[in-house]
Amino acid sequence: SAVISQKPSRDICQRGTSLTIQCQVDSQVTMMFWYRQQPGQSLTLIATANQGSEATYESGFVIDKFPISRPNLTFSTLTVSNMSPEDSSIYLCSAPDRGTYNEQFFGPGTRLTVL
Amino acid sequence: GENVEQHPSTLSVQEGDSAVIKCTYSDSASNYFPWYKQELGKRPQLIIDIRSNVGEKKDQRIAVTLNKTAKHFSLHITETQPEDSAVYFCAASKRGSGYSTLTFGKGTMLLVSP
Numbered sequence: 001s002a003v004i005s006q007k008p009s010r011d012i013c014q015r016g017t018s019l020t021i022q023c024q025v026d027s028q029v030t031m032m033f034w035y036r037q038q039p040g041q042s043l044t045l046i047a048t049a050n051q052g053s054e055a056t057y058e059s060g061f062v063i064d065k066f067p068i069s070r071p072n073l074t075f076s077t078l079t080v081s082n083m084s085p086e087d088s089s090i091y092l093c094s095a096p097d098r099g100t101y102n103e104q105f106f107g108p109g110t111r112l113t114v115l
Numbered sequence: 116g117e118n119v120e121q122h123p124s125t126l127s128v129q130e131g132d133s134a135v136i137k138c139t140y141s142d143s144a145s146n147y148f149p150w151y152k153q154e155l156g157k158r159p160q161l162i163i164d165i166r167s168n169v170g171e172k173k174d175q176r177i178a179v180t181l182n183k184t185a186k187h188f189s190l191h192i193t194e195t196q197p198e199d200s201a202v203y204f205c206a207a208s209k210r211g212s213g214y215s216t217l218t219f220g221k222g223t224m225l226l227v228s229p
Contacts, residue, residue, distance in 0.1 A: 001161075033216065042204060042221045043159065092158065103149065104217060106158040 002027055002095050004107035012113045013083055020079045021110045023093035028073035033104070034066070037090040046091075049076045083114045117142040119207050121220025128195050129228055136223045138205035139187040145207040148181060148188045149217070154201045162203075163190070195227045 003026040013019050023032060034046040046066055047055040055068040069077045080087050090109045097103040118141040128134050140148075149164035165172045165179045165188065172179050176195075181188040192199055202222045209215040 042219045044219075045216055048216060103161055103164065105161065108158050 002105045006107040010111040018081045029095045032076045033094045035092045117218040119220040125224045127226045134192045136190045140207040151204045
């Protein structure tokens, strides 16, 4: 299975600021995914990050608010821009298993609190 | 797009009992159905999955069944233990030549009492 790490693990930010979350995978993968999990809720896909092309955003999420970078096959960043308290959530990245391309594994998440 | 409904939202059982969580999906083209377990403060962990060419899959105390005609699939946990207490999420996607995204159910909080 893919081993995925994220930084930071948690942060407390002031409204109006931005935070960049980093995600590292231990193997090369074509696609990486960013999810949001609000307290007590399910996982909602924000965007799919493809290496070498623009990220694909899901309905309700826009690039200006959640810009994504994918500079290589093992790394991606998600920025939460101009934050408000409504952005307080856990942000998780995920990637498929390189061998099977089926199973999807998650990073440990970044717990974001916006004051 | 795909829509996944999951029931119940909470489930309380006594240790040793069985637990069943059910999900339905809307897109008949979906062909891959994983289940994730998420303990408090932890990442979701893939515990079992099933593909549409299979009706049932078992792994020790857990099993998943799939009814393609009815578009529903279920997670069965036998001989539950307190460490099974967690939130369980079902998901659905379409696997083909490319990779398709997962659509998750809303989750079931399972509480196993000693």
